[in-house]
Amino acid sequence: MNILNYSEDHMAFRQGFKQYIETHVSPHGPTWEANGIVPPDAWKRMGEAGYLCTWVPEQYHGKGLDFLYSVIVMEELVKAGQSGFMASLHSDIIVPYIASYGSDAIKEKYLPGCVSGEIITAVAMTEPNAGSDLTAMAATVVEDDNGYILNGSKTFISNGINCNLAVIAARDPKIDDPYAALSLFVVADGTPGFTKGNKLAKMGLRSQDTAELFFSDCRIPKENLLGQKGNGFMMLMEKLQQERLVCAVSAVAGAEAVVEHTIDQARSMKNAMGKPLTKAQDVTFALVEMTTRIKMARTFVDMLVADHMDGKNMVIETSMAKYHTTDTLKEITYRAMDLLGEFGLDDTSFLARSMRDGRIMTIFAGTNEIMKEICAKFMGL
Ligand SMILES: Cc1cc2nc3c(=O)[nH]c(=O)nc-3n(C[C@H](O)[C@H](O)[C@H](O)COP(=O)(O)OP(=O)(O)OC[C@H]3O[C@@H](n4cnc5c(N)ncnc54)[C@H](O)[C@@H]3O)c2cc1C
Known part of the structure; x- marks a missing residue:
């Protein structure tokens, strides 16, 4: 179809x-x-x-x-x-x-x-004490006659070293309501008070520069405010739908590639009895099950892409797709590793890299637990 x-x-x-x-x-x-x-x-x-x-x-x-x-x-x-x-x-x-x-x-x-x-851009929401819970954000932004002054730190920021422009979320310390306090700004690299920390060593997505960002009395011109002051939370929520869809599209494509690769390898490998792996029923059933899961995920995600292009609002569905497809990718890479054994364990192999890279996807862009929280809330549970 x-x-x-x-x-x-x-x-x-x-x-x-x-x-x-x-x-x-x-x-x-x-x-x-x-x-x-x-x-x-x-x-x-x-x-x-x-x-x-x-x-x-x-x-x-x-x-x-x-x-x-x-x-x-x-x-x-x-x-x-x-x-x-x-x-x-x-x-x-x-x-x-x-x-x-x-x-x-x-x-x-x-x-x-x-x-x-x-x-090259980055978006910085996460802080050492504010990951899933954006209302715990501590970075502050204070307005004066000349613009805004930003203070605080961000962590686990993708493109953190390369970025020459960052979208930063920070709160107005004078506003108690954490939702109404949040605003978004663009901050250019080289702005006095904006410094970059160390590149964080990660088990996967190793070529992705993930880093800490620091802001100390960083002065931002008024025109760098994105949208309206205090609308930061609303803007983040609006854009997170596409972010989750990007994750889901990538996870499905990654899972398809892993299964294709596993089938190719399995065809050329023999089991302990000297039979090609793809002639052993436990292996063929595993490959069939993996392929079935992916085909179902592909159908759902393609449908969401079509609906997204039609401008439909799909908070529940994109949250479901993000957690389901990234869990699928994770489980499929682990299963493929069991099937291919030492061949997959080679650190430089496609499968090892897919497993390392895919593993991270259940955590970023909102953890999979948070996706389920969102679904439950919007389903009225
Ligand atoms: C490679 C990578 C790149 C990243 N890039 C960026 C980036 O560019 N910009 C950015 O802003 N952030 C980025 N992040 C941060 C990422 O968004 C956070 O790691 C994520 O939101 C989770 O936050 P946390 O790690 O602080 O976990 P926590 O929020 O501390 O959560 C810890 C655990 O508790 C669970 N949990 C938390 N709250 C609940 C709840 N209410 N119900 C049930 N379970 C809960 C979580 O699911 C998780 O399992 C990146 C992270 C990684 C790993």
Whole structure:
């Protein structure tokens, strides 16, 4: 069943991007993983090739393409085992804040750079004592005649080292209601008082630079406020739907790639009795079950992508999709590892990398427990 109507143009774009990854991304993957970062030049190359922020309107130097082009970029990077190059975080999670809530001046100033890859973005909500519970955020922002003064620290921020523009959430200490106190700002690298901490060493997504950010009397101009003051929580909630969908699309693509890879490997391996693995019933049943789970997840996620493109509000469904697909990816990579044994355990193997990278997905973008909390709340339970 074809839920998403990919046109000839979409398919040509996918083919071009696959070739781009083969030539310009995959050969560098091991070095980027070893260095813990994708260098800014690689981002610029992606931008020049037209694979960043494809949806941004032409007025801001984008191509104004539909969400399916974004989906293609997400899927192909994951399928190539290059999840650490988080182009989709930049293109489809962070830049939309700037496009939706930035003033015309901010959009003119920053969007062309986001498209070209000259600007790499980060979004900073999490703090040492505020992860799932955003109301516990301690970073403060105080307004005066000249703008805003930001103080506090953020942790586990993706693109934290590379970012030259960060969307920061902070609260007004004079407002007691934690929801009404939250505002969002863009802060450019180099702003006095904005410093970056160490790159955090992670078990997965190793080429993704995750870091702490610090703000000490960091002065932000008035025009860097996104949307209305005090509307930060509402803006985050609005954009989290697409963020969860990006996770779900990536998780399904990752799981499909793992099963394809496992079937290929299993065909060429023999069990203790000298039979090809794919002739042993326990293995074939495992592969069938894994494929069934993925096909069901794919159907659900494609349907959500279609509904999202139609502008439908799907808080419950996108939360379900985020937790279900990332759990599926996690369980499938573990099962594939059991099937392939030492072959999969090789640290440099596709499967080992998929397992490490996929494992993180149940935690970021809202943990899977929080997804269930949201579903329960919106289902009136
Ligand atoms: C690789 C990576 C990249 C990240 N990138 C970013 C980024 O770019 N920007 C950013 O702002 N953040 C980022 N994060 C942070 C991420 O969003 C948080 O880790 C996540 O929200 C969970 O917060 P926490 O780790 O503080 O866990 P906690 O909130 O402390 O939760 C700990 C455990 O308790 C559970 N729990 C908490 N509250 C409840 C509840 N009410 N009901 C049931 N269970 C609950 C959680 O599910 C979890 O299992 C990133 C994290 C990782 C791992």
